[in-house]
Amino acid sequence: MRFDTKLVHSGQRPEPGTGDLVPPIHVATTYDRFSQDPPRWFYGRGENPTREALEECLASLEDAPFCTVFSSGQAAAAAALSLLSPGDRLVSSDDVYGGTYSLFAEAERYGIRVEYADLADPAEVRRAVAGADLVWVESPSNPLLKITDLAGVAAQAHDCGAKVVVDNTFAGPALQQPLDLGADVSLHSTTKFVAGHADVLGGALICREEELHHRFAAHRTVAGAAPGGLDCYLVHRGVKTLSLRVARQVENARALAEALVASPMAADVRYPGLESDPGHALAAAQMSGPGSVISFRYRGDPEKLLASTRLFACAVSLGGVRSLIECPALMTHRPVPRPVRLAAGITDDLIRLSAGIEDAADLLEDLHNALEGRR
Numbered sequence: 001m002r003f004d005t006k007l008v009h010s011g012q013r014p015e016p017g018t019g020d021l022v023p024p025i026h027v028a029t030t031y032d033r034f035s036q037d038p039p040r041w042f043y044g045r046g047e048n049p050t051r052e053a054l055e056e057c058l059a060s061l062e063d064a065p066f067c068t069v070f071s072s073g074q075a076a077a078a079a080a081l082s083l084l085s086p087g088d089r090l091v092s093s094d095d096v097y098g099g100t101y102s103l104f105a106e107a108e109r110y111g112i113r114v115e116y117a118d119l120a121d122p123a124e125v126r127r128a129v130a131g132a133d134l135v136w137v138e139s140p141s142n143p144l145l146k147i148t149d150l151a152g153v154a155a156q157a158h159d160c161g162a163k164v165v166v167d168n169t170f171a172g173p174a175l176q177q178p179l180d181l182g183a184d185v186s187l188h189s190t191t192k193f194v195a196g197h198a199d200v201l202g203g204a205l206i207c208r209e210e211e212l213h214h215r216f217a218a219h220r221t222v223a224g225a226a227p228g229g230l231d232c233y234l235v236h237r238g239v240k241t242l243s244l245r246v247a248r249q250v251e252n253a254r255a256l257a258e259a260l261v262a263s264p265m266a267a268d269v270r271y272p273g274l275e276s277d278p279g280h281a282l283a284a285a286q287m288s289g290p291g292s293v294i295s296f297r298y299r300g301d302p303e304k305l306l307a308s309t310r311l312f313a314c315a316v317s318l319g320g321v322r323s324l325i326e327c328p329a330l331m332t333h334r335p336v337p338r339p340v341r342l343a344a345g346i347t348d349d350l351i352r353l354s355a356g357i358e359d360a361a362d363l364l365e366d367l368h369n370a371l372e373g374r375r
């Protein structure tokens with residue numbers, strides 16, 4: 001099966017007995033031992049059939065034998081960190097998701113050594129990954145959409161004996177396949193593109209090595225980070241339209257990025273789909289589309305801009321059907337100290353858009369009116 005067929009068919013076998021074409025939503029927390037032959041289901045924190053149907057689907061999307069789903073992207077990231085022991089060295093992209101920074105700070109309390117490096121700069125990579133046990137890469141990055149050469153980083157990390165986790169949330173499985181590029185683990189906040197409707201939290205770790213999978217599943221069971229059957233059903237329902245949604249989102253993002261480039265009210269437009277973007281060539285080589293997140297500097301009052309769009313909701317998150325606008329300095333990256341933020345290029349006037357699936361003409365009209373303060 002090819003990707004778009006897997007979206008609809010993987011983990012969706014008709015249910016024996018009833019013929020349900022959608023896997024039933026299992027909500028039981030415990031299972032009767034003598035009604036099973038052989039016994040396979042024990043307790044809901046460890047096993048759940050709706051969860052396993054979703055895992056079968058997400059694994060197949062990245063041509064992997066294994067997927068472990070979690071109650072959120074953060075829970076998935078915490079499970080990935082369980083590969084490390086006290087004294088181990090974690091090397092991470094320096095512009096990872098804000099929650100990832102906070103999680104790494106927690107890991108430091110448990111004796112993990114954490115170092116940040118600009119892994120999007122090939123000259124930095126060899127020095128940075130030497131002596132690492134785990135390399136953590138996010139590409140495209142948030143909010144500046146920096147693109148890292150995933151195959152290059154994976155090869156150098158493996159030379160040093162390190163495992164590689166790629167946070168694939170900003171691309172999603174439709175646009176980027178980190179395992180094919182050499183990563184050991186592909187991490188998703190399924191809250192974003194995979195589920196796509198901003199109505200369920202979830203996370204996933206996809207891998208090809210059985211040992212890694214067992215570690216992640218064991219961590220999930222003991223940490224209690226398992227998603228319930230209803231949440232798994234929602235993610236599995238959402239993913240069926242992933243390709244259709246992402247195709248429209250990319251189309252809309254491209255139109256918005258081009259309009260921003262032409263607008264006197266915007267500067268430094270960052271979108272890997274623009275030929276002028278520093279990540280354009282690399283994104284074209286390792287992704288099958290440039291995604292739907294755009295950032296730019298607004299030559300006006302950011303707070304006023306956030307308050308004046310009508311279709312773009314002022315909210316964090318991304319990848320959903322509805323378009324969003326946010327100001328990282330005021331919202332997603334507010335916990336990052338201002339000097340650190342500024343050094344990373346996250347200026348106070350930086351605005352991030354997430355393109356939804358609405359009609360592009362309506363989005364363009366809304367953005368124009370807001371940019372020019374016509375409200």
Ligand SMILES: *Cc1c(COP(=O)(O)O)cnc(C)c1O
Pocket residue numbers: 072073074075097099100138142167169170189190191192201202203
């Ligand atoms: C949202 C996000 C996460 C965390 O996922 P949750 O589902 O919110 O816990 C991790 N990484 C990236 C890149 C994200 O955008």
